[in-house]
Amino acid sequence: MRVCFLSEKLCALKIGGAYLGFVDGFERTTELDPKDGLFCELSPCDGEFLPLCFRFDEAFLLSPPPQAELYYTEQGVAVYLSGFLRADQTLRVLKQERLGGSLFTLTRQGKLQLALDNETGFHLTELPDCFETCTFSARREGFLLTAPTAFALLSHSGELLLLNEGTLLESGETLKAEVPFHDSLGHTALCEWREGKLVNCSIRAAGEPTPATFALALFESALIGADVRPFLSDALAQKAGSLKEYLGDFRSIVLTDSPEKVGLVYPRKERVFDVRYYSVELSDGKISNIKPL
Secondary structure (H helix, E strand, O other), X not given: OEEEEEEOOXXXXXXXXXXXXXXXXXXXXXXXXXXXXXXXXXXXXXXXXXXXXXXXXXXXXXXXXXXXXXXXXXXXXEEEEOOOOEOXXXXXXXXXXXXXXEEEEEEEEOEEEEEEEEOOEEEEEEEOHHHHHOEEEEXXXXXXXXXXXXXXEEEOOOOEEEEEEOEEEEEOOOXXXXXXXXXXXOOEEEEEEEOOEEEEEEEEOOOOOOXXXXXXXXXXXXXXXXXXXXXXXXXXXXXXXXXXXXXOOOOEEEEOOOOOEEEEEEEEEOOEEEEEEEEEEEEOOEEEEEEEO
16 A cells, blocks of 8 residues: 655654654655554654654554544555654643633643633643743633734633634734635635624635646635635636535645646545545636546
8 A cells, every 4th residue: 555654743754663764744655554564653853742653554544543644545545643742741831820810820741731710610721832922811701812823712611712823913892813724825814703703704815826726726715715716717607606515525635746636635534534636627717627536
């Protein structure tokens, strides 16, 4: 079986005790037989995180551990590893602050955690690493946590009402933020929340596609709910509203060797995904046909 390894961190990869090389966000491919049940080990090169270890066998391919995601492609399976634990498990208090009758304590013990202690009790919430330098402010519905690239809303009873990547623009009665999609056109969403609920959202693009990126831009736009009509021929543009239903519940897009062909990622079960392929045909600079492969 062709197996492609990817990792959120630069790691040294060993399989069956043999060193194979480095793994990061770019594909590294090898041939493995799950019947061999080989032991795999990915060791982060920075030394700050513990290795991830697992057996590559049939059980792994059916139900991967929490640190692994499997993507079944037309050529084999891609294994994406993330969620590395920090090697230093010492409990460290990073910040402590009191707002009225609530005490906030931000700690790290492998993972970043926020402890909230008030009249409702003691509540512990795990947070992404980007909140290590966050600030706290009180609101009517709870507490706002603001980090340089993200923000969160916590209820008085410690419930996480909102957790989002993006830049906070306004923090009055209505929260307003610009949220990036990290797609090829630089789409962002200008969103508004009240009491932790999304009440308004508008999508805008920073760039323009070229014929070579039309397929990618089309599927990315369909995924995030942006207008797909600029990419479609007149005949297809009339059916733009039914495109998402035609494509189904896909979660992301992967590139292929051909600009007219992309892979759409569909969930099969927890941490297991199928990649299904679609191709487009262009006529007069617009997409005139979309077909599954």
